[in-house]
Amino acid sequence: MQHRGLLLVTFGALGAAGCTQDPVYVPAPDQIEVDPENPLDPENPNLATATMDLPYDLAYLTEDAAYLRDRVDRLRAINAALEAASQAPLADDQYPLVRLDQLEIEIEWAIENLSDDPGQARIHVNGANPYFSYVPANFIVPAAPGDEEDPPPPPLSGDIPIDVAGRQVLTGVFREDQLREAAIDLEIVTRGGVNPFAAMLSIHEDIENVLDVPYIPVDPENPMPPTLSLPIDAFAHFVRFDLSFVADQHMVLTYTIRVRETEPLLHDELLDAPAAELMLFMPAEYVPPGLMPPA
Amino acid sequence: MGLRSVVAVGCLVCLAGVASTAEARPASKGIFTEAGVGATAFIRKRKSASIGPTLTLRGGYDVFSWFSLAAFAGASSHEATVPAPPEGEWFQLYRGGADARLGFRVKSVAAFAEGGIGGAYISSNVLQKVGLTDPGEHFSIAFHAGGGLEYQILNRHYAFGLAGDWSLMPQLDAQTNLEIRAYIRYTY
Numbered sequence A: 001m002q003h004r005g006l007l008l009v010t011f012g013a014l015g016a017a018g019c020t021q022d023p024v025y026v027p028a029p030d031q032i033e034v035d036p037e038n039p040l041d042p043e044n045p046n047l048a049t050a051t052m053d054l055p056y057d058l059a060y061l062t063e064d065a066a067y068l069r070d071r072v073d074r075l076r077a078i079n080a081a082l083e084a085a086s087q088a089p090l091a092d093d094q095y096p097l098v099r100l101d102q103l104e105i106e107i108e109w110a111i112e113n114l115s116d117d118p119g120q121a122r123i124h125v126n127g128a129n130p131y132f133s134y135v136p137a138n139f140i141v142p143a144a145p146g147d148e149e150d151p152p153p154p155p156l157s158g159d160i161p162i163d164v165a166g167r168q169v170l171t172g173v174f175r176e177d178q179l180r181e182a183a184i185d186l187e188i189v190t191r192g193g194v195n196p197f198a199a200m201l202s203i204h205e206d207i208e209n210v211l212d213v214p215y216i217p218v219d220p221e222n223p224m225p226p227t228l229s230l231p232i233d234a235f236a237h238f239v240r241f242d243l244s245f246v247a248d249q250h251m252v253l254t255y256t257i258r259v260r261e262t263e264p265l266l267h268d269e270l271l272d273a274p275a276a277e278l279m280l281f282m283p284a285e286y287v288p289p290g291l292m293p294p295a
Numbered sequence B: 001m002g003l004r005s006v007v008a009v010g011c012l013v014c015l016a017g018v019a020s021t022a023e024a025r026p027a028s029k030g031i032f033t034e035a036g037v038g039a040t041a042f043i044r045k046r047k048s049a050s051i052g053p054t055l056t057l058r059g060g061y062d063v064f065s066w067f068s069l070a071a072f073a074g075a076s077s078h079e080a081t082v083p084a085p086p087e088g089e090w091f092q093l094y095r096g097g098a099d100a101r102l103g104f105r106v107k108s109v110a111a112f113a114e115g116g117i118g119g120a121y122i123s124s125n126v127l128q129k130v131g132l133t134d135p136g137e138h139f140s141i142a143f144h145a146g147g148g149l150e151y152q153i154l155n156r157h158y159a160f161g162l163a164g165d166w167s168l169m170p171q172l173d174a175q176t177n178l179e180i181r182a183y184i185r186y187t188y
Helices: A002-019 A058-063 A065-084 A176-189 A196-201 B003-021 B126-130
Strands: A024-027 A032-034 A047-053 A103-113 A119-128 A162-164 A169-174 A240-247 A251-261 B031-042 B052-064 B067-079 B090-106 B109-122 B139-152 B158-169 B175-187
Touching: A024 B126, A032 A047, A032 A240, A058 A065, A103 A119, A103 A162, A103 A176, A103 A240, A119 A176, A119 A251, A162 A169, A169 A176, A176 A196, A240 A251, B031 B067, B031 B158, B052 B175, B067 B109, B090 B139, B109 B158, B139 B175
Parallel strands: none
Antiparallel strands: A024 A251, A032 A251, A047 A240, A103 A169, A103 A251, A119 A162, A119 A240, B031 B052, B031 B175, B052 B067, B067 B090, B090 B109, B109 B139, B139 B158, B158 B175
8 A cells, every 4th residue: 555655646746747837948040140340230230139929829829719718717807806996897908818927938048259359248138018019219208409318218128238258158048037027017118108217127026906016107298197907917928029139249149938838828839830820919019108209 | 790799698598597497586476566766868969968867667567477567657857958048958758658578587686678668758849959859749659678687685575676778769859868777666
């Protein structure tokens, strides 16, 4: 009997280990290269950018009966709580197809300095959820005549100076908690309407609703406080990453996105899947009300 | 056949001859279970994965004192050592299946050879970067063959052993592994 128990426990442990959220690695289709001496864009010789859509499975998100039923049930529960608090319920299209609580995302990167000289690099992580993309330049408030223009707000994550010796390869990671915070900030800035400087400088891992964040307008001359009560359970996660790589020497950035998902949201074949089987999100480029996007 | 193979076969024949005359230590025969721990190494693409700890369970039946059938399950955990990124990531390799074991015992020590078939599951696609998995691929048929030595203690139910198995997973880019494990066996 003791041996049977031991056997059951051991097989149970093996089974449990097999059921944890195994990560999926989505390799970037291309590396990002900056060569200040031979720049692709002479106006920005130290900058290169890349965009990567996460390969969400169209059939699962739009046709899987259990997933859609669960989505309806969750939205109903959220709306019941909102109505109990005398707040407006969410419409179906305000409840994201890809939620914050369904994924843990990490970006692993490696920078190789191809020159003999030491240099400095920065990685800016921006991106989009199903609703909006974040473009820092869109938040620059036009300066009054004679005044100096404000700098753009920080990226959703990154912008840390990284010293790289000549011919050195450095590796690093944007952790799951950092990208979760970035996804929360994206919602706070866009659907919450909060000033991105304020959003990026505070940690919001414990908020329950976008209304928990102190409202600081993008343009103090034109404050437009949010009216949408958006519970954390209805926050969206990233569907796209926009990476910018800034370097003062000839360097290459390679990266891989690591995803742990609670259900099979990503297509089995990842970026190798036929385009028709991938969910095509069309997030709008967010421009704060009252501001014009830069020309 | 090389000289080493001839010597190995000769040794086995000699041992078999001794076995027929020596009196084996009393040991239970019938339903048995085994639990083993050890290490598994990737042979093909060995630069892509570190040697990792292994846990193996086996349960079966001794059809004869020299022949048994068993079902097994095992798991090993490895650090992916692919070119970064990613770096420092681990994955698990699960195996299960059935096998047969042929052996003989000389006094308290038994030698055996085993072979079987089953399936293997790799927990992530981290080795896709080096072509070990294709997109969306996690499963493979797995064949294994190996052998070992077993020491029967005075208690007829218990034995300890050391075993090694080579395995082949055709769908995982024909990956081959080597598993070495120490185990304890209980025969009911």
